[in-house]
Amino acid sequence: MKTSSPATLGLFSWGASLLFASVAFAQVPDAAPAPAAGGGAPAPAAAPAQGGAAGGGQKNGSFLGKDVPAFDPGSEILTWDGKNWNVNNNRVFQARFEKYLNAPEQTTAIDKQYQAVIAQILALLAPGNANTQNIDTAFKLLPVGSRFDIDARLCDSIADAVYSAWRAENAQNRLANANAALDAERTQQYWNAQHVSAGDNARENSSTGQSGRSTKGGGQKTPSATETYEDTMRMTEHTKRIAEIEAQIKGNQIKRELNSIQAKVEFQALVLQFFLQRRFQHVLIATRFYRAVFTDGDTKLNVGKDTKDLFEKSSGMPPTVGTIDSLANEALRDVREGVQAYNFLLEKQELESATKRLAEAFTVGEFVPEIRTLTRDKKRQALEFTHKTNQLISAIDVKDDTLAEQLVNDLGKIAKDFDNSKPMGIIGASKQVSDMHLAKARNAALKGDNATLEAELTAATELWPRNPALAELSKKIFSQGDVQQKAVIDFEQLLSQKNYRQIYEDSPRFMGALAFYPDKAAKLKEVMENMKTIEGALMRADEMVRQNNYPGAWESVEKIAQQFPEDNKLSKTRADLTPHAADFVRTLQDAQDMEKRDQIGSSLAFYLKARKIYPASDFAGDGINRLVKKIVPES
Amino acid sequence: MLIAVILVLAALAGGYFLFGRTSDPYRTYTSLPVPDYLQNSNSLRGNVYKLDATIGQSLQWSPSVGRLFSVEVGGEVLPVLVPPPFNSVNIEKGQRFYFLIKVEDHGILTATDVKKS
Numbered sequence: 001m002k003t004s005s006p007a008t009l010g011l012f013s014w015g016a017s018l019l020f021a022s023v024a025f026a027q028v029p030d031a032a033p034a035p036a037a038g039g040g041a042p043a044p045a046a047a048p049a050q051g052g053a054a055g056g057g058q059k060n061g062s063f064l065g066k067d068v069p070a071f072d073p074g075s076e077i078l079t080w081d082g083k084n085w086n087v088n089n090n091r092v093f094q095a096r097f098e099k100y101l102n103a104p105e106q107t108t109a110i111d112k113q114y115q116a117v118i119a120q121i122l123a124l125l126a127p128g129n130a131n132t133q134n135i136d137t138a139f140k141l142l143p144v145g146s147r148f149d150i151d152a153r154l155c156d157s158i159a160d161a162v163y164s165a166w167r168a169e170n171a172q173n174r175l176a177n178a179n180a181a182l183d184a185e186r187t188q189q190y191w192n193a194q195h196v197s198a199g200d201n202a203r204e205n206s207s208t209g210q211s212g213r214s215t216k217g218g219g220q221k222t223p224s225a226t227e228t229y230e231d232t233m234r235m236t237e238h239t240k241r242i243a244e245i246e247a248q249i250k251g252n253q254i255k256r257e258l259n260s261i262q263a264k265v266e267f268q269a270l271v272l273q274f275f276l277q278r279r280f281q282h283v284l285i286a287t288r289f290y291r292a293v294f295t296d297g298d299t300k301l302n303v304g305k306d307t308k309d310l311f312e313k314s315s316g317m318p319p320t321v322g323t324i325d326s327l328a329n330e331a332l333r334d335v336r337e338g339v340q341a342y343n344f345l346l347e348k349q350e351l352e353s354a355t356k357r358l359a360e361a362f363t364v365g366e367f368v369p370e371i372r373t374l375t376r377d378k379k380r381q382a383l384e385f386t387h388k389t390n391q392l393i394s395a396i397d398v399k400d401d402t403l404a405e406q407l408v409n410d411l412g413k414i415a416k417d418f419d420n421s422k423p424m425g426i427i428g429a430s431k432q433v434s435d436m437h438l439a440k441a442r443n444a445a446l447k448g449d450n451a452t453l454e455a456e457l458t459a460a461t462e463l464w465p466r467n468p469a470l471a472e473l474s475k476k477i478f479s480q481g482d483v484q485q486k487a488v489i490d491f492e493q494l495l496s497q498k499n500y501r502q503i504y505e506d507s508p509r510f511m512g513a514l515a516f517y518p519d520k521a522a523k524l525k526e527v528m529e530n531m532k533t534i535e536g537a538l539m540r541a542d543e544m545v546r547q548n549n550y551p552g553a554w555e556s557v558e559k560i561a562q563q564f565p566e567d568n569k570l571s572k573t574r575a576d577l578t579p580h581a582a583d584f585v586r587t588l589q590d591a592q593d594m595e596k597r598d599q600i601g602s603s604l605a606f607y608l609k610a611r612k613i614y615p616a617s618d619f620a621g622d623g624i625n626r627l628v629k630k631i632v633p634e635s
Numbered sequence: 636m637l638i639a640v641i642l643v644l645a646a647l648a649g650g651y652f653l654f655g656r657t658s659d660p661y662r663t664y665t666s667l668p669v670p671d672y673l674q675n676s677n678s679l680r681g682n683v684y685k686l687d688a689t690i691g692q693s694l695q696w697s698p699s700v701g702r703l704f705s706v707e708v709g710g711e712v713l714p715v716l717v718p719p720p721f722n723s724v725n726i727e728k729g730q731r732f733y734f735l736i737k738v739e740d741h742g743i744l745t746a747t748d749v750k751k752s
Contacts, residue, residue, distance in 0.1 A: 590673075594676075594742075598741055599675070599676045599677060599741060599742045600741040600742060600743060601672075601676050601713075601714060601738075601739075601741060601742030601743045601744055602672060602673050602674075602675075602676040602742045603742075604714045605672075605673055605711065605712060605713045605714060606673070608691070608705050608712040608713075608714060609711065609712050612712055624694065627714075628694050628695045628703060628714075629695075630741075631695070631700070631703055631714070631716060631743055632694075632695035632696070632697045632700045632701070632702075632703050632716070633697065633700065634697070
């Protein structure tokens with residue numbers, strides 16, 4: 001017989017659990033027996049099971065889909081009904097595994113009592129010990145075991161199955177007794193029939209004078225027609241009764257066979273159900289009871305073709321009670337070994353392997369004592385690793401490279417055997433490309449290329465949404481945007497107020513902010529040029545004041561003041577200079593006044609006087625030129 | 636002797652006075668009231684005045700209109716237009732001239748006669 005390795009066995013068990021789920025719902029013998037017409041044990045479970053096979057099974061392949069589940073131990077990928085997933089990266093499994101890792105160890109007195117009961121039952125039913133007395137004792141212990149919560153009343157199920165089997169056996173005995181009685185009656189009927197037939201012959205012989213009956217009866221008269229008729233009728237009744245008895249005997253024989261098959265099927269279904277539930281101790285108890293109850297040596301499992309094929313292909317063994325028994329034993333041993341490996345790897349701080357071994361052992365033997373009694377402190381170490389690995393997967397999924405990198409480092413510290421090459425490769429590539437996009441985004445921002453900036457920021461965000469550099473750049477851009485927006489508003493406000501000096505003083509702020517607004521930038525440029533003119537005039541005025549040339553200083557300011565009357569500094573300087581150049585100013589004002597009154601001669605006289613006061617006066621020179629041309633037009 | 640000296644001095648003073656009176660060619664005309672002119676030239680429009688002034692600078696020249704000069708009178712600077720009939724008169728900066736002037740429209744002072752003093 002081909003044996004499977006423990007690992008294969010474990011994985012097989014897990015994969016088989018899914019397969020057997022379909023068996024549990026649709027488990028039937030290849031040729032389902034017809035329901036018993038009467039007598040024998042009823043088969044309430046067989047009917048729906050049959051229907052399930054005939055309905056869903058035959059038409060749709062199987063209850064859970066068309067494909068038989070397949071498990072690849074190399075990749076830990078389970079393929080089922082066209083879908084693939086990693087058994088270790090499955091939400092349901094993870095949730096159940098984490099629940100187990102957080103649960104306290106089952107080492108209480110009650111747990112120990114339960115295990116003692118189970119161990120006692122197994123010992124009583126062990127090969128060599130299974131005599132009638134031990135079987136009865138074990139049977140009596142089943143209700144005791146079922147009283148424990150952890151048992152989930154599975155021992156009761158075994159007890160029910162055994163009881164039903166025994167009832168079925170008793171029914172068979174009753175049928176056998178009935179057949180014996182029927183057989184006796186049949187014999188009697190034969191005898192009666194023979195005697196009736198003998199009476200007929202005697203009468204016949206006496207009428208013809210032949211044969212020995214005449215010698216015995218001597219002188220018997222030939223039977224009358226009436227007597228002959230009566231004999232014939234009696235004969236017919238006996239014959240009819242014999243036929244009925246024969247039919248009843250045959251019927252009872254069929255019932256016995258059906259009862260036997262029915263009882264086995266029910267028991268086997270229970271054994272398989274325990275196997276699917278990975279209640280391997282109960283599998284052993286059930287198989288040992290099975291052998292004790294059904295002593296005819298027929299241990300072949302009545303399962304469907306698919307299940308039979310799977311058994312034969314995966315384990316190399318035909319599906320029998322013995323096969324299930326050995327698989328359960330192997331599973332128990334495998335789980336024990338898995339827990340031992342976990343403890344050893346834990347000591348070596350190789351948490352990755354340790355966690356995998358424990359997950360495998362848990363998958364196979366969730367209810368095995370070695371798994372249930374593992375201390376919570378030890379389990380918590382695997383839990384921490386599991387949490388962090390799950391967190392790492394999530395962090396990589398959401399592209400939180402910072403957290404992922406931190407988790408990789410943490411995992412490296414707590415698990416010496418943690419292979420960080422793959423996550424670090426993913427994280428590194430993501431970071432590098434994200435930073436490249438950020439660099440491009442920075443350049444685009446500097447150039448004012450909003451389209452490229454947006455595209456590069458989007459690309460960088462998609463790659464590494466929680467990139468600190470991204471947050472920093474975004475903050476800068478946003479703050480810059482705020483400052484820029486405020487600067488634009490301020491500029492417009494100052495422009496409307498004709499407060500060019502304030503614009504001039506804040507020009508560095510406006511220059512950067514208005515770079516994206518060409519029309520406003522042109523305005524700013526104009527303001528700046530005007531302010532340079534004003535400042536130039538003021539500087540010239542200052543210089544002239546230093547030379548005591550107040551008329552010159554005043555005129556320098558006055559010329560610009562007419563152009564920029566809103567400039568406060570200019571106005572103030574002009575006001576300050578006016579008293580110092582009062583004569584010149586008054587003369588010029590008189591000239592302008594006369595010019596306005598069209599008194600050209602007087603006006604020209606004042607302009608000439610003004611030029612006498614300040615020979616370099618442009619005002620005076622311009623006035624003179626203007627009026628001279630009026631008086632003496634150029635030819 | 637003393638009397639003789641007094642008489643001589645009186646003769647000299649009288650001579651000077653007489654000379655001064657006789658050297659002003661437009662002694663019958665009144666001088667231009669410069670402050671009034673500067674205040675409101677329109678009020679003097681059409682009047683003829685004499686003007687004893689020093690030539691400042693030539694402001695403009697036109698063959699048809701004449702020459703425009705700035706002249707200084709009592710610390711004021713006035714523009715005087717010398718029409719073409721006086722083109723032959725050589726007028727230069729710093730020279731002192733007697734002008735007979737008429738206050739024309741717009742207060743323009745136009746020389747009707749020019750005499751070098």
